[in-house]
Amino acid sequence: MKQLFALLTLTAVLNFTNTTKVYAQEADAQTEQTAEDSATQAKAEADAKAKAEADAKAKAEKEAQAAADATTPEVVEEDLSFTQIIKQKFIEGGPGFMGIVLVCLILGLAIVIERIVYLNMATTNTDKLLKNIEDSLNAGGVEAAKEVCRNTKGPVASIFYQGLDRSHEGIDMVEKSVVSYGGVQMGLLEKGISWISLFIALAPMLGFMGTVIGMIGAFDAIAAAGDISPAVVADGIKVALLTTVFGLIVAIILQIFYNYIVAKVDNLVNDMENASISLIDLLVKHQLSKK
DSSP, rough: HHHHHHHHHHHHHHHHHHHHHHHHHHHHHHOOOOHHHHHHHHHHHHHHHHHHHHHHHHHHHHHHHHHHHHHHHHHHHHSSSSSHHHHHHHHOOOOOHHHHHEEEEEEHHHHHHHHHHHHHOOOOHHHHHHHHHHHHHHOOOHHOOOOOOOOOOSSSHHHHHHHHTTGGGGGHHHHHHHHHHHHHHHHHTTHHHHHHHHHHHHHHHHHHHHHHHHHHHHHHHHHHTOOHHHHHHHHHHHHHHHHHHHHHHHHHHHHHHHHHHHHHHHHHHHHHHHHHHHHHHHHHHHHHHHH
């Protein structure tokens, strides 16, 4: 009986120990599960926070990039030099009429440069030339004066030579010779100026023609799209205005040089007329001194 009681007591103790151990294991497992759940939740919250921060940063970068893109054209255009801007606008205007306007500018400037060089070379110090001719007439006569004219460049010296060459025929023939050859020299001075005036008139007309064609293209685009919107007509209007602007620029440049050349020719013609009168007076004085 005692042995049975002891056996039952031992069994109960063992059962209690096992039960306690199971409960302890379950409690430990539950604690570990709770810790894992807490760690998982914390990680999820951290991931969500990091994602939100990344999204906010990406959004800010996108907005900054959009703002930079919006301001980039203005900055680039400001950084471009004047010649680069002219080149860019010239290309945007189209190769057709812009090329023709450029040809007008090149040809006009070529004639302008040639005329300016010629007129500067034709400029003569008439006072000095008259003084040399007077001294030559007094020292060696007409032939010495003709030699001075041969050694002097310019239309005034050429006119003087023609007048001196006819001096033996009388003062009237000298005057007629000077007037006739003066007209020839005036024609040489004005040679090519009419072409400059042609290009001055042609350049803006070509620009206006490009404007009309560009407007026609803009209206064609409106008809094709069936809607009047700035995006549809902007290119055509831009091309039209650019051709007009460049045509006017070419005309303005050539007009300035044209007026300078005309003024230069007028000054040379006035010098030739005044010098011719002085030459006739010298010849009259020389003939009177011989008598």
